[in-house]
Amino acid sequence: MKAEIISIGTELLLGHIVNTNAAYLSRRLAELGIDLYFQTTVGDNPQRLTQTIRKALVRSDVVILTGGLGPTIDDITSESVANLISKPLVFDASVWRDIQKRFGSMGVKMPSGNKRQAMVPKGAICLRNNFGTAPALIVEYMDKVIICLPGPPREMEPLFEDQVASYLKKRFKSESIIVARTIKIVGLPESFVNNIVRDLLKMPPPTTVGIYAKLREVHLVIMAKARSPRQCRRAISPIEKEIVSRLRNNIFGYDGDTLESIVGMMLLKKKLTISVAESCTGGLLSKRFTDVNGSSRYFMTGIVTYSNESKSSFLGVKRADIVRFGAVSNEVASQMASGIKYFACTDIGIGITGVAGPAGGSLRKPIGLVYIAIKTSKKCIAKEFRFSGSREDVRHQASQAALDMVRVNI
Numbered sequence: 001m002k003a004e005i006i007s008i009g010t011e012l013l014l015g016h017i018v019n020t021n022a023a024y025l026s027r028r029l030a031e032l033g034i035d036l037y038f039q040t041t042v043g044d045n046p047q048r049l050t051q052t053i054r055k056a057l058v059r060s061d062v063v064i065l066t067g068g069l070g071p072t073i074d075d076i077t078s079e080s081v082a083n084l085i086s087k088p089l090v091f092d093a094s095v096w097r098d099i100q101k102r103f104g105s106m107g108v109k110m111p112s113g114n115k116r117q118a119m120v121p122k123g124a125i126c127l128r129n130n131f132g133t134a135p136a137l138i139v140e141y142m143d144k145v146i147i148c149l150p151g152p153p154r155e156m157e158p159l160f161e162d163q164v165a166s167y168l169k170k171r172f173k174s175e176s177i178i179v180a181r182t183i184k185i186v187g188l189p190e191s192f193v194n195n196i197v198r199d200l201l202k203m204p205p206p207t208t209v210g211i212y213a214k215l216r217e218v219h220l221v222i223m224a225k226a227r228s229p230r231q232c233r234r235a236i237s238p239i240e241k242e243i244v245s246r247l248r249n250n251i252f253g254y255d256g257d258t259l260e261s262i263v264g265m266m267l268l269k270k271k272l273t274i275s276v277a278e279s280c281t282g283g284l285l286s287k288r289f290t291d292v293n294g295s296s297r298y299f300m301t302g303i304v305t306y307s308n309e310s311k312s313s314f315l316g317v318k319r320a321d322i323v324r325f326g327a328v329s330n331e332v333a334s335q336m337a338s339g340i341k342y343f344a345c346t347d348i349g350i351g352i353t354g355v356a357g358p359a360g361g362s363l364r365k366p367i368g369l370v371y372i373a374i375k376t377s378k379k380c381i382a383k384e385f386r387f388s389g390s391r392e393d394v395r396h397q398a399s400q401a402a403l404d405m406v407r408v409n410i
Contacts, residue, residue, distance in 0.1 A: 001172045003034045004060035006052055008067035008077055009151060010043035020153055021066045028160060030223075033174030034062065044074040050084050057144050062168070067151030069134035071113040077148050078137065082121040085141050089119040092135075095126050099133045127163045131155045138167060145171065178225045179232035183243055184253045185218040186404050193218045196246050200239060207235045209243075215393060216400040217259070252407060259403045260288040266410060267298040267348075274406070275301040275344035277315055277336040279327070280354035280370060282306070285399040301344035305336065315339030315351075328353050328365050330373070330382040337375035337382075348410065349375040350402055354385075356394045370398045374405050381409060 005025050011017045022039050029036045038060065042052045049068070056063040068077030082089050096118035103110040117134050120126055127136035132155040137148040147164060149156045185193055190213040194201070197220065200209045206225040211218065220243055224235040244251060253262045267274060276286050276299075286302025289295050303314060308327050311317040317335040325331045333351040341349025354370030361367035366386075373382035383405065387397040 001034055001062065001174065002060045003029050003036045003062040003064065004038040004040070004056045005036065006049075006056060006063060006065045007039070007041045008044065008049060008065060009041075010074075012041050012067070013043050021149075021151065021156055024153065024157060025064060025066070025160070027180075028165065030178040031180070032165060032168055033177035033225075034168065034172065044068065044076060046076050046080050046083075049076060049080045053080065053084055053146070057141070057146075060144075061172070062145045062147065064147045064149065066149045066156055069117065069137075069148060069150045071111065071116050071133070075116070078120055081124075081137070081139055081146055081148060085121065085139065085146075087122040090122045092118050092120050092126055095120065095135045098128055098135070102133055127159060129155055129159060131158055136164065138164075176225050176227055177229065177232065178223055179229055179236065180224075181222045181236045181240055182255050183220045183222070183240065183247075183251055184257060184259075185220065185247055185250050186216065186252050186259060186400070186407075187250045188218065188247075190218050193220070193247070197243060200243065203239075207239065209239065215389075216397045216404075249408070252404070258292075259400060259407070261292050263403050263406050264289070264292045264295055264298060266407065268294075270410060272348060272410060273298050273300050273344075273346040274348040274350065275299075275303075275340045275346040276350045276352075276402075277303050277305055277311075277340035278352045279304070279306055279311070279336070280356040281352050281395045281398050281402075282356075284395050285350065285352065285402050288399055288403065300346050301340065303340060303343075311336060311353075315343065326365060328355055328369060328371060330371050330384065333371035333373035334375070334380050334382045337373040337380060341375045347377065348406065350406070351375070352398055352402055354394070354398060356391045356398075358391055368394050370394065370401070372398065372402050372405060374402075374409055376409070381405065 005022050007019050007022050012019050026036055040052055042049050065077055068075045099114055114133055121139055125138040129135050132150055134150040136159045139146040149159055203209055208223050210221045222236045222239050224232040226232045252259055278285055283304045289299040305311045305314055308322050312319050315336050316339045317332055321331050333353050336351025337349040351373040355361050355365055355367050357367035368387040370385045385401055387394045
């Protein structure tokens with residue numbers, strides 16, 4: 001069975017919004033054993049959208065549309081689908097009740113335009129949207145299926161998981177499925193990882209290995225295609241073991257793991273608390289710690305000491321050392337780590353100071369120079385890093401390096 005994704009919205013074409021829906025749907029269709037051959041993005045133009053859907057129906061069995069189901073005049077998906085299949089738009093009372101109920105629960109007066117969302121192609125299957133006002137639609141047209149999903153990911157993803165995936169499984173019995181296993185690596189650049197697993201990356205289907213680079217993180221994705229999840233896992237297992245034997249401690253997690261969640265689990269297991277003093281990262285490391293549910297059990301305090309004065313007054317960094325070594329130095333990072341550990345009464349303290357750019361660099365202290373220190377009850381470890389990229393890239397890489405330093409030193 002062949003599937004196709006059509007993403008609708010001029011904002012996608014102009015790059016104002018990143019199209020994460022297509023990536024999500026591509027992954028989920030593969031897991032369901034549905035072959036995806038085409039992806040298209042089209043603006044809010046009825047003629048071009050109708051032409052795109054018509055072309056997709058010629059070459060694909062399932063066409064999934066995302067976006068264009070809202071209450072405004074540029075939301076044209078329902079009307080375009082209805083015109084294509086020569087069916088009128090009809091008022092659906094149950095959809096209308098759901099929309100009214102949602103506005104009532106929010107205590108907000110409903111704009112009159114929202115009534116448009118209750119107009120659906122005649123004969124369409126309406127799926128209740130528990131996270132928004134736009135219903136999802138399934139239109140069975142001849143021997144093809146058109147699935148219309150809302151654009152916001154927080155609405156689209158639950159609808160697909162809870163209702164669309166089960167529909168596709170029932171309607172289209174796939175002879176095979178795809179299972180993916182992601183191995184996450186930190187501390188090595190992509191080129192190093194590539195050399196270590198070069199032979200595995202050349203494996204032919206039905207079991208393959210792909211490499212994907214992130215900022216100071218590399219993912220190896222093993223994908224297996226077979227008749228059952230068990231057969232897929234059986235094919236993946238020996239390859240995973242081989243990768244683990246080669247990369248060992250540089251592997252920090254799998255699949256949905258994040259570096260901050262893994263470090264958090266380690267802190268919990270060892271019953272350790274941690275605090276953070278940040279300069280160039282501006283609170284990003286604290287945010288990453290607190291993004292993890294339950295982090296209040298180990299993360300105690302985060303302070304942004306951006307100025308030299310705040311480093312001295314809040315953390316006890318010696319003014320003479322700032323003058324002698326500079327605010328961006330091993331010495332200052334170490335004193336920041338010690339100062340926050342003492343201030344917050346935690347088992348571990350982290351200090352980060354650096355030059356994030358794009359201005360402020362010099363020959364001695366170039367943009368991307370960052371010092372990170374970790375203070376424990378037994379030792380203080382400080383490291384120098386040289387990062388590249390934008391201001392945001394430098395900050396993210398610094399937070400990544402700090403988390404990894406905690407991972408390997410506790």
